[in-house]
Amino acid sequence: MLSTTIVMGAALATAPAEEVTSVPVPERPAGQGGGDMSAETGANEPLRTDIDASSPGGDEAGGPDEHVRTDTSGTDVPKSMADQPSAKRPLRERFELFPYGWIRTDATWYSAPREGYSNISLAGARIGGGVNVGPVTAFVxxxxxxAKGPQLFDAFVAWAAAPRLRLRVGQFKAPFGLRFNAPDLVDELPRAPLSLLAATPGRQVGLEVAYDFWRWAEVTAAVFSGIGQNREANNTKIAFAGKVQLSPLAGLRRAPKLILVASVFAYHKTNGFTPTVTTAFGFDFFHGLPSSGASRRFTAGGGLFWRFLSARGEFFYTYxxxxxDTDGDPFTPGDPLPQLIGAGGYAQLGAVVTGQEKDPATLLPxxxxxxxxDSAVELSARFERFRVGARDLAGNGVxxxxxxxxxxxLQHLRVFAAVNxxxxxxxxxxxxxxxSWGVTGGLAGFFLGRAGRGD
Incomplete structure (x- = not known):
């Protein structure tokens, strides 16, 4: 009997771990033990660029991101579940409800030779959420x-149809520019670049197809109504959007992360208006004009992220x-006028002086x-130039x-201020x-989780 016990003990000691038992040992649930909870829930995981696009979750501009595990809500499934193919997991393990929301208040003090003011305002507040069921995500x-009351911003369904292939239908942010990947709320400075606000197509209703070429590139094509969000169609035309995003240094583990982006958005307007461009101090430096016919938006740029340093810039062109209108009918051609053309761009630098790394997906430390x-402090600076006008208009530049x-x-709370x-x-x-010059600042808080996800 003793010899039999010795033989069995030796066999168990020399056998591989997976042969000792066929039952995987579950990970310790988040929050148990004496360690910090965020270290166990994935909030401090390094940037993942090799995650398969077929994993549950997924949208760069409205819900969970397929490429980067940036969820700070602590609601991610354990790795032992996430590594399993979604088709083989029980439905209760593939079903996930997630809330989403943020609120932001801004303060401005502005000075000019004949004008000046101070103001505190509610810059934005959004609330919503979604559900993941296997490869399908619904988000609202x-x-x-x-000023006109609550409005529907995002309402779409996204489907990871195949590895690296994603489909999305509904109302969502059109794929355009580098900052498309980050939430609207997030920028190192209190205001997003003016040229971006003038050129971006905003939210649209349509269908989008995106394909990832492993870690190196992502190509997105979409068709939209072209009239913007929450608007009744006033024409029979449609809009087309295309975007190419490259990561040429993705194969080098120790190299900086370089992202290059080129985008186009083209549509036809009937009885429409050009965008109104508003400065950081809250007044319009160019008012929207009646516009009918072809409209195009182009952007090209990129970002370089290395440890605590970041640099990014984009060039925009609008046409x-x-x-x-000569007969009072907006659906018939009128007399052509000179085209309204806008061009400009920005360059922006940032440094996290407390040493944390910069996340290219969320633009946050x-x-x-x-x-x-463990809070992070980041210093940043931006220079920007934009001009818009036509031959028959005075035009203006800033x-x-x-x-x-x-x-x-905190991971869900930011304070920011800038001199402009x-x-x-x-x-x-x-x-x-x-x-003119002034000081702007504010307080922004994510709540209900999903602080690092796009919107």
Whole structure:
């Protein structure tokens, strides 16, 4: 008997672990033990660029991101489940409800030779959520801080149809530019680049197809209504969008992360308007004009991210056909007018002075935990130039410079402030010399989780 026991013990000691038992040992549930909870729930995981697009979840601009595990809500499934093919897992393990939301308040102090003001405003508030069922994600958000009342922002269904192939249908942010991948709320400075706001097509209703060429490239093509969100169709035309995103250094583990982007958005407007361009101080430096006919938006740029440093920039070009209505019928051609053309771009630098790494997917520093002692402080600066006009219009241009501080106090709370300077080419009565400056800042908080996901 003793010899038999010795033989069995030796066999167990020398056998591989997977041969000892066929039952996998489950991971320790999040929050148990004496360690920090965020370290167990994946909030501090390094950037994942090799995640298969067929995994549950997924949208860069409205819901969970397929490529990057950036969820800070602590609701991710354990790795032992996530590594299993979704088709083989029980339905209760593939079904996930997730809430989403954020709120932001802004404060502005502005000075000009004949004008000045101070103001506190609610810059934005969104609430919504979604559900993952295997490879399918449904997502809805409502914008609550609009002068015209609450509005539907995102409402779509996304399907990871095959490895690296994704489909999406509904109302969502059109694929355009580098910052398309990050939430609207997120920027190192209190305001997004002015040229981006002037060129972006915003939310649209349509169908999108995206394909990942492993870690190296992503190609997106979409067809939309072209009239924007929550609007009744006033024409029979459609819009086309295309985007190519490259990561040429993806195969080098220690190299910086380089992202290159080129996008186009083309549509036909009937009885429409060109965008109104608003400066960081809250006044319009160019008002929208009646516009009918072809409209195009182009952008090209990229970003370089290495440890705590980041640099990114984009160039934008807009083209809007215009015509004068001669018969009172907006659906018949009118007399053509000179095209309205806008061009410009921005360059932006950032450095996380407390040492945390910069996440290219969320544009936020990666925190080590949910504790205040691990908060991140980032310094950033931006230079921007944009001009828009036509041969029969005076036109206008703006040059801006900003420098500010972005303090990520917690994974769900940010405080930011910046000093802004701007100069208008065409002086207005309130700003005779066209030059003004001011201070902007604010407080932004994600709640209900999903702080690192796009919207």
């Amino acid at each position: 958000t409502i914008e609550a801080a609009q 809007d056909s215009r015509e004068r 990666r925190l080590a935990s949910r504790r205040v002692r 040059t801006t410079a900003s420098a500010g501080l972005n303090w990520v106090l 300077w701007q100069r208008l080419e065409t002086a207005v009565p309130e700003i005779p010399r066209g030059t």
